[in-house]
Amino acid sequence: MRVDEQRIGDIVGADNVSTTPETCMIYSKDVTSLPDLAHQIVSPRFDVVTQPVDVLSIQNLILYALDKGIPIVPRGNGTSGWGGAIPTRGGLCVDLSSMSEILYFNEFESAVTVETGITWRDLLTFLEKLGFTLPVYPSSATAATVGGFVASGGLGIGSTRYGTILKQVHGIEVVLPNGKIVRLGKLLLDSKNDILKEKVEEGNIWLSKQLSAAGLGTLEQETKLFTGTYGSLGIITKVTLKTIPKLQLIPFAGSFDSMVDLVKAANRILSEVKPFFLRFLADNYTSKLRALNEHENESGKYILTGALLDTFYQNEDNVPIIRTVTNEENGIVLDDTRSWFYWNERLYPLRIKRHGPSLVPAEILAPIKMLPEILEKTKTELRNSKVAIEGTLSNDSTSSVMVWILDDERKKVSFTIGWYRSFKIASLAERFGGLPYAVGLWNGRHARKFYGNDSYNVLKVMKKKLDPNDIMNPVKVFGGRVTIGRESMLFGFLVGFIVALIAGWVIPRGLGLVWIIQLLDSSLLQIFYFPPLVIIGLSGGLVGLLITRIMTLNQALTIGIPILRILSKILRK
Numbered sequence: 001m002r003v004d005e006q007r008i009g010d011i012v013g014a015d016n017v018s019t020t021p022e023t024c025m026i027y028s029k030d031v032t033s034l035p036d037l038a039h040q041i042v043s044p045r046f047d048v049v050t051q052p053v054d055v056l057s058i059q060n061l062i063l064y065a066l067d068k069g070i071p072i073v074p075r076g077n078g079t080s081g082w083g084g085a086i087p088t089r090g091g092l093c094v095d096l097s098s099m100s101e102i103l104y105f106n107e108f109e110s111a112v113t114v115e116t117g118i119t120w121r122d123l124l125t126f127l128e129k130l131g132f133t134l135p136v137y138p139s140s141a142t143a144a145t146v147g148g149f150v151a152s153g154g155l156g157i158g159s160t161r162y163g164t165i166l167k168q169v170h171g172i173e174v175v176l177p178n179g180k181i182v183r184l185g186k187l188l189l190d191s192k193n194d195i196l197k198e199k200v201e202e203g204n205i206w207l208s209k210q211l212s213a214a215g216l217g218t219l220e221q222e223t224k225l226f227t228g229t230y231g232s233l234g235i236i237t238k239v240t241l242k243t244i245p246k247l248q249l250i251p252f253a254g255s256f257d258s259m260v261d262l263v264k265a266a267n268r269i270l271s272e273v274k275p276f277f278l279r280f281l282a283d284n285y286t287s288k289l290r291a292l293n294e295h296e297n298e299s300g301k302y303i304l305t306g307a308l309l310d311t312f313y314q315n316e317d318n319v320p321i322i323r324t325v326t327n328e329e330n331g332i333v334l335d336d337t338r339s340w341f342y343w344n345e346r347l348y349p350l351r352i353k354r355h356g357p358s359l360v361p362a363e364i365l366a367p368i369k370m371l372p373e374i375l376e377k378t379k380t381e382l383r384n385s386k387v388a389i390e391g392t393l394s395n396d397s398t399s400s401v402m403v404w405i406l407d408d409e410r411k412k413v414s415f416t417i418g419w420y421r422s423f424k425i426a427s428l429a430e431r432f433g434g435l436p437y438a439v440g441l442w443n444g445r446h447a448r449k450f451y452g453n454d455s456y457n458v459l460k461v462m463k464k465k466l467d468p469n470d471i472m473n474p475v476k477v478f479g480g481r482v483t484i485g486r487e488s489m490l491f492g493f494l495v496g497f498i499v500a501l502i503a504g505w506v507i508p509r510g511l512g513l514v515w516i517i518q519l520l521d522s523s524l525l526q527i528f529y530f531p532p533l534v535i536i537g538l539s540g541g542l543v544g545l546l547i548t549r550i551m552t553l554n555q556a557l558t559i560g561i562p563i564l565r566i567l568s569k570i571l572r573k
């Protein structure tokens with residue numbers, strides 16, 4: 001794809017654009033290590049990377065991309081692992097990390113408004129100096145941006161009490177795929193310095209009409225179209241978030257011999273104490289924490305850890321309850337030093353990556369009561385892999401289950417074939433009444449279940465209205481065709497060739513279909529001077545190649561994942 005670097009430089013500033021292969025390659029990855037095969041089915045890299053510094057540059061970038069039909073992908077810091085931030089058809093990466101100002105804070109309204117490229121860590125640092133904190137932030141807070149988490153909509157630190165990040169969003173500003181700037185919900189700003197006021201008024205009028213034509217609610221009510229949808233409907237440029245007072249923080253931790261006991265204790269703590277945060281680490285996680293060197297008695301145990309964030313008096317009442325519950329459910333209460341250790345560790349789950357060096361994360365959302373079974377099933381399913389499992393428990397009886405698969409991408413064959421494992425975990429979730437944790441790119445096949453039928457239909461209608469040319473983060477959430485690489489086309493040809501040969505030779509003979517055998521041997525076909533079966537094989541190959549070219553990503557995965565699984569079983573034997 002040809003992009004005009006000069007023109008893009010005029011829009012975002014010459015220093016804020018790069019087309020060097022190195023930069024484009026780095027920006028085309030997220031936290032997941034992918035096999036080369038994955039890049040055969042999605043575009044291996046962006047054509048250009050930009051770092052706009054204001055909303056008007058983003059608007060002009062989108063108008064330029066729309067005019068030229070260039071795909072656009074918004075990006076925070078690429079810490080997600082579901083492919084939402086990687087390119088599917090090349091195009092333009094919009095890195096928001098240079099837009100990181102804190103625009104508004106009002107302690108009486110318990111709200112803060114920021115540009116979405118700010119990291120959670122920087123926002124927390126600002127708020128905590130003033131005696132406030134955030135109800136929810138991701139455990140990737142040191143690097144992840146506010147925009148990336150709001151666009152993904154997950155659980156984080158604090159979700160045990162406050163639910164998902166989506167519940168913490170008061171309002172947002174979005175640049176739509178047609179370049180219009182809109183504001184939804186309650187976006188709090190200092191109106192004196194609002195240079196976008198007129199553009200927003202125009203954009204809001206347009207979007208209101210679209211919403212009412214689609215039978216949806218008002219701008220105030222429809223924030224959810226753009227939060228949790230992975231930047232597929234627009235680029236979020238500002239967010240107003242809830243804040244809470246930073247009360248007394250008391251971490252706690254207990255170790256257990258079994259997940260069954262841990263879950264019993266967790267359920268009681270959730271209902272009797274309502275902690276700010278509750279997390280579990282499975283035995284295979286603690287056994288990989290090298291930081292536990294001096295605490296071998298916790299290595300290989302199940303750890304339940306979390307924190308209270310309440311008044312001094314509430315904490316004084318709740319700490320003894322947690323201790324009693326832990327003891328009564330056969331756990332060992334860990335001392336303050338160990339509790340602080342696990343609290344501080346909440347931000348560094350990637351420590352275990354040293355056992356890789358490559359990481360393939362797979363995450364699901366499941367009922368808390370099913371955790372012991374899910375853990376056992378996952379361990380059995382991945383018994384030949386290095387795995388570490390942890391999760392965050394939420395106040396609605398569900399828990400995230402993060403399965404970190406540790407592998408080595410330098411071992412090309414086994415790494416490629418093992419790619420099916422993360423998809424397998426997503427399917428496993430459904431068997432236990434759960435869901436894949438996120439959609440992004442790779443879980444697009446589960447999007448309808450993930451959002452619910454009605455909500456997904458609404459999202460599809462709005463995608464068509466707002467982005468008829470499918471330039472905004474294409475293939476994410478909604479699926480679609482991808483640019484297939486040469487090796488994949490060859491693969492399609494070979495599969496078609498072999499299937500046609502088998503169909504042409506084995507089936508007629510196996511079923512005794514004499515007339516087909518005679519037709520294949522007839523003189524009419526022999527005029528090509530090829531054995532007729534070769535012609536059939538070649539035709540099958542061409543059909544296979546054609547199918548590969550027109551297949552959507554979701555179809556490719558539906559066919560490809562079982563093939564990888566079978567190959568993996570054969571190779572293991």
Ligand SMILES: Cc1cc2nc3c(=O)[nH]c(=O)nc-3n(C[C@H](O)[C@H](O)[C@H](O)COP(=O)(O)OP(=O)(O)OC[C@H]3O[C@@H](n4cnc5c(N)ncnc54)[C@H](O)[C@@H]3O)c2cc1C
Binds near residue numbers: 144231348
């Ligand atoms: C160690 C570690 C811990 C993690 N902990 C958590 C956790 O506790 N909870 C959790 O849910 N996830 C977690 N994650 C996953 C990931 O960090 C989060 O989803 C994170 O919020 C992504 O932020 P990011 O800035 O890196 O976004 P990216 O990865 O860059 O982008 C994520 C998605 O959002 C879109 N996007 C980014 N910015 C915008 C924007 N401004 N407007 C519109 N779309 C946008 C992208 O296109 C992409 O689809 C963790 C990951 C790691 C590596």
